[in-house]
Amino acid sequence: MDIANYMQQLGRQARDASRATARASTAAKNTALLTMAAAIRERRAELLAANAADVAEARANGLDAAMIDRLTLTEKGVEAMAMGVEQVAALPDPIGEITDMKRRPSGIQVGKMRVPLGVVGIIYEARPNVTADAAALCLKSGNAAILRGGKEALRANQAIAACVRAGLTAGGLPATAVQVVETTDREAVSQLVAMPEYVDVIVPRGGKGLIERVSRDARVPVIKHLDGNCHVYVDDFADATKALRILENAKTQRLGTCNTAESLLIARAVAVSLAPTLCAMLTAKGVEIRGCAETMSLVPQAVAATDDDYYTEYLAAIISVKIVAGVDEAIAHINKYSSAHTEAIVTENYTHAMRFLREVDSASVMVNASTRFADGFEFGLGAEIGISTDKFHARGPVGLEGLTSQKWIVLGDGEVRA
Amino acid sequence: MDIANYMQQLGRQARDASRATARASTAAKNTALLTMAAAIRERRAELLAANAADVAEARANGLDAAMIDRLTLTEKGVEAMAMGVEQVAALPDPIGEITDMKRRPSGIQVGKMRVPLGVVGIIYEARPNVTADAAALCLKSGNAAILRGGKEALRANQAIAACVRAGLTAGGLPATAVQVVETTDREAVSQLVAMPEYVDVIVPRGGKGLIERVSRDARVPVIKHLDGNCHVYVDDFADATKALRILENAKTQRLGTCNTAESLLIARAVAVSLAPTLCAMLTAKGVEIRGCAETMSLVPQAVAATDDDYYTEYLAAIISVKIVAGVDEAIAHINKYSSAHTEAIVTENYTHAMRFLREVDSASVMVNASTRFADGFEFGLGAEIGISTDKFHARGPVGLEGLTSQKWIVLGDGEVRA
Numbered sequence: 001m002d003i004a005n006y007m008q009q010l011g012r013q014a015r016d017a018s019r020a021t022a023r024a025s026t027a028a029k030n031t032a033l034l035t036m037a038a039a040i041r042e043r044r045a046e047l048l049a050a051n052a053a054d055v056a057e058a059r060a061n062g063l064d065a066a067m068i069d070r071l072t073l074t075e076k077g078v079e080a081m082a083m084g085v086e087q088v089a090a091l092p093d094p095i096g097e098i099t100d101m102k103r104r105p106s107g108i109q110v111g112k113m114r115v116p117l118g119v120v121g122i123i124y125e126a127r128p129n130v131t132a133d134a135a136a137l138c139l140k141s142g143n144a145a146i147l148r149g150g151k152e153a154l155r156a157n158q159a160i161a162a163c164v165r166a167g168l169t170a171g172g173l174p175a176t177a178v179q180v181v182e183t184t185d186r187e188a189v190s191q192l193v194a195m196p197e198y199v200d201v202i203v204p205r206g207g208k209g210l211i212e213r214v215s216r217d218a219r220v221p222v223i224k225h226l227d228g229n230c231h232v233y234v235d236d237f238a239d240a241t242k243a244l245r246i247l248e249n250a251k252t253q254r255l256g257t258c259n260t261a262e263s264l265l266i267a268r269a270v271a272v273s274l275a276p277t278l279c280a281m282l283t284a285k286g287v288e289i290r291g292c293a294e295t296m297s298l299v300p301q302a303v304a305a306t307d308d309d310y311y312t313e314y315l316a317a318i319i320s321v322k323i324v325a326g327v328d329e330a331i332a333h334i335n336k337y338s339s340a341h342t343e344a345i346v347t348e349n350y351t352h353a354m355r356f357l358r359e360v361d362s363a364s365v366m367v368n369a370s371t372r373f374a375d376g377f378e379f380g381l382g383a384e385i386g387i388s389t390d391k392f393h394a395r396g397p398v399g400l401e402g403l404t405s406q407k408w409i410v411l412g413d414g415e416v417r418a
Numbered sequence: 419m420d421i422a423n424y425m426q427q428l429g430r431q432a433r434d435a436s437r438a439t440a441r442a443s444t445a446a447k448n449t450a451l452l453t454m455a456a457a458i459r460e461r462r463a464e465l466l467a468a469n470a471a472d473v474a475e476a477r478a479n480g481l482d483a484a485m486i487d488r489l490t491l492t493e494k495g496v497e498a499m500a501m502g503v504e505q506v507a508a509l510p511d512p513i514g515e516i517t518d519m520k521r522r523p524s525g526i527q528v529g530k531m532r533v534p535l536g537v538v539g540i541i542y543e544a545r546p547n548v549t550a551d552a553a554a555l556c557l558k559s560g561n562a563a564i565l566r567g568g569k570e571a572l573r574a575n576q577a578i579a580a581c582v583r584a585g586l587t588a589g590g591l592p593a594t595a596v597q598v599v600e601t602t603d604r605e606a607v608s609q610l611v612a613m614p615e616y617v618d619v620i621v622p623r624g625g626k627g628l629i630e631r632v633s634r635d636a637r638v639p640v641i642k643h644l645d646g647n648c649h650v651y652v653d654d655f656a657d658a659t660k661a662l663r664i665l666e667n668a669k670t671q672r673l674g675t676c677n678t679a680e681s682l683l684i685a686r687a688v689a690v691s692l693a694p695t696l697c698a699m700l701t702a703k704g705v706e707i708r709g710c711a712e713t714m715s716l717v718p719q720a721v722a723a724t725d726d727d728y729y730t731e732y733l734a735a736i737i738s739v740k741i742v743a744g745v746d747e748a749i750a751h752i753n754k755y756s757s758a759h760t761e762a763i764v765t766e767n768y769t770h771a772m773r774f775l776r777e778v779d780s781a782s783v784m785v786n787a788s789t790r791f792a793d794g795f796e797f798g799l800g801a802e803i804g805i806s807t808d809k810f811h812a813r814g815p816v817g818l819e820g821l822t823s824q825k826w827i828v829l830g831d832g833e834v835r836a
Contacts (some may be wrong), residue, residue, distance in 0.1 A: 344828075369830075
């Protein structure tokens with residue numbers, strides 16, 4: 001198979017199909033999505049059989065347990081996939097929204113119209129449910145999509161793709177509006193990220209290795225998420241009860257998510273009273289404390305943190321702790337060490353809260369709330385394409401809007417420029 | 419001079435300074451801008467002398483007349499530069515704007531705060547006024563800037579940079595908030611566009627060659643403008659008077675601007691009546707007509723257009739003309755041949771107007787108005803960083819907002835995730 005040729009063909013077809021998805025009515029897109037969801041439910045047995053074959057091959061190839069877990073579809077998983085597609089159908093259509101129409105002295109009226117980006121390339125790993133999820137999000141936002149899933153999940157992805165096509169047909173949309181890459185050759189990814197004439201944006205979903213590789217090779221914009229080295233700063237004006245509750249939730253509710261706190265800063269004025277209590281809670285939950293010298297003097301169970309610790313996203317039962325002079329040092333520390341994902345201050349002081357909100361240069365900045373809220377659903381986006389740690393185009397949790405752009409529109413009555 | 423080291427140092431300094439510009443008050447930024455403008459006026463003689471030395475050297479080096487013209491500063495040019503900076507001071511401050519705060523079922527309140535991008539790199543050619551203009555726009559939007567002007571303009575750029583520094587000092591801002599690259603080595607540009615740790619976005623301002631080179635080498639996002647192959651489509655429901663007036667303005671008001679029309683499409687139903695009149699007007703204005711076979715049969719003075727003509731931004735007294743079946747073919751033609759800059763339909767038909775607005779995939783789409791309106795000032799942005807032909811982040815005329823991003827903010831009262 002000539003991979004370059006094959007990918008060019010998918011790209012051309014996607015670009016053509018994107019004209020149709022861009023002008024598709026909300027009703028047509030929703031019909032496609034609801035039919036897609038129904039097809040997923042109806043063909044449940046087929047999907048599970050395809051997935052079982054994928055899993056058997058993965059086991060034979062010696063894939064690790066975590067990978068097998070991500071790969072495996074259950075009856076419940078198939079139902080969740082269908083419901084996810086229905087939820088996207090229920091979201092308001094972002095396309096065509098006209099805003100900010102203002103009349104200018106020249107007589108023209110100028111404003112913006114929300115439009116699709118065009119063609120979205122999604123690159124993901126073992127989870128087959130991403131196929132349905134990504135297809136639904138791209139279609140609802142008026143884009144065509146090229147989906148490149150993990151090679152382990154090829155059979156399930158193809159079975160899901162057939163459901164997607166059934167939906168597209170029902171909505172009167174071209175079958176090429178969502179295409180699943182049928183080759184497992186790695187060269188297909190290199191091609192996909194380097195066709196600016198056919199692909200407008202790439203969304204990689206998966207581990208850091210995948211995302212770094214895609215970002216390095218991409219010749220089109222990438223909506224991406226790297227580390228989540230999130231901080232909780234307990235200010236000298238913190239309410240002790242809120243601090244304890246927020247830290248517990250931010251660090252220990254789930255250890256492996258990107259919005260989990262990895263670092264705790266405590267203002268010196270309250271360190272003597274609060275550091276032992278906060279750290280005792282963490283220790284009781286099995287979290288290892290790596291602290292600065294001051295922390296170690298207050299918290300006997302703490303071990304010494306290196307400078308590297310403060311840069312680290314552990315995704316594990318470890319936290320770095322530092323005693324800081326106050327809000328200034330906290331902000332400076334975060335802006336130096338953080339991955340700019342999510343940070344929270346616990347304080348009752350208005351000015352400290354406002355300064356933290358304004359000066360911390362991260363995608364999500366919170367006052368008196370757990371970092372775990374940094375999430376498309378918790379933020380009310382209804383769906384999440386991913387979380388961006390970039391500043392350009394989309395920042396933080398990205399919903400359907402992240403897959404759109406705005407063009408300028410002008411309504412005139414024969415005006416010309418003077 | 420070790421260019422890599424030097425640029426890294428500028429980058430580090432800019433990143434540090436960007437923390438100060440990000441939190442600077444509106445008053446501090448405006449004081450800096452107004453002092454900068456005053457310094458430009460006061461040091462007029464100095465600026466003109468520095469520029470005269472640049473021009474003398476450029477002449478000695480045999481630079482062409484157009485380049486000398488762009489390089490030359492006049493008394494009027496210096497005054498315009500000062501007034502431009504004052505106009506930026508008068509614009510509303512985009513930074514800190516809080517929007518869309520919504521209460522969620524969890525109890526938190528979530529919304530967005532507008533923030534600077536961080537460090538902006540501007541790469542430009544001979545025009546020294548860009549130094550003042552770019553410094554003002556970056557500062558007002560809370561960014562630090564690294565400015566790399568043309569080597570022909572180094573003396574004037576350094577003199578303007580001194581005025582900028584006087585302003586920064588008056589506003590209590592670090593002098594490194596706006597830095598002018600002091601070396602004319604080309605390697606400095608290669609470094610500037612490839613320091614994602616210090617530079618958040620690059621804005622190239624100049625010819626297509628510069629922009630293509632920068633885009634190819636950049637490892638950070640680029641706000642860029644390539645071709646302006648703009649279309650006027652005269653629909654079968656066009657008002658003949660509006661069509662004539664709009665085409666005349668769009669094509670002949672200025673031949674060399676990016677929003678000048680380069681291609682005329684006419685619906686077949688009105689071609690017999692309108693093509694001769696429209697083309698007679700163009701011919702009378704000295705514009706060469708390159709048409710399809712049908713055009714040639716209706717317009718004796720037309721010569722044959724090649725397929726390449728329809729892709730071409732002439733920036734000259736030439737236009738390509740094609741007779742099309744109607745709005746469908748016009749949209750398809752534009753989406754194929756256009757550079758996605760600006761397109762206009764002339765029509766009295768509501769549905770054709772709406773379809774053109776929605777389906778034409780260009781940065782600015784107009785009904786019954788001249789393409790020449792595609793401009794930051796005409797659109798009411800108050801200032802223009804540039805015009806983007808990309809869809810990502812900023813599209814079409816880009817004002818101060820294009821140099822900003824939005825972060826999520828969360829206001830809580832001790833909420834944790836369930």
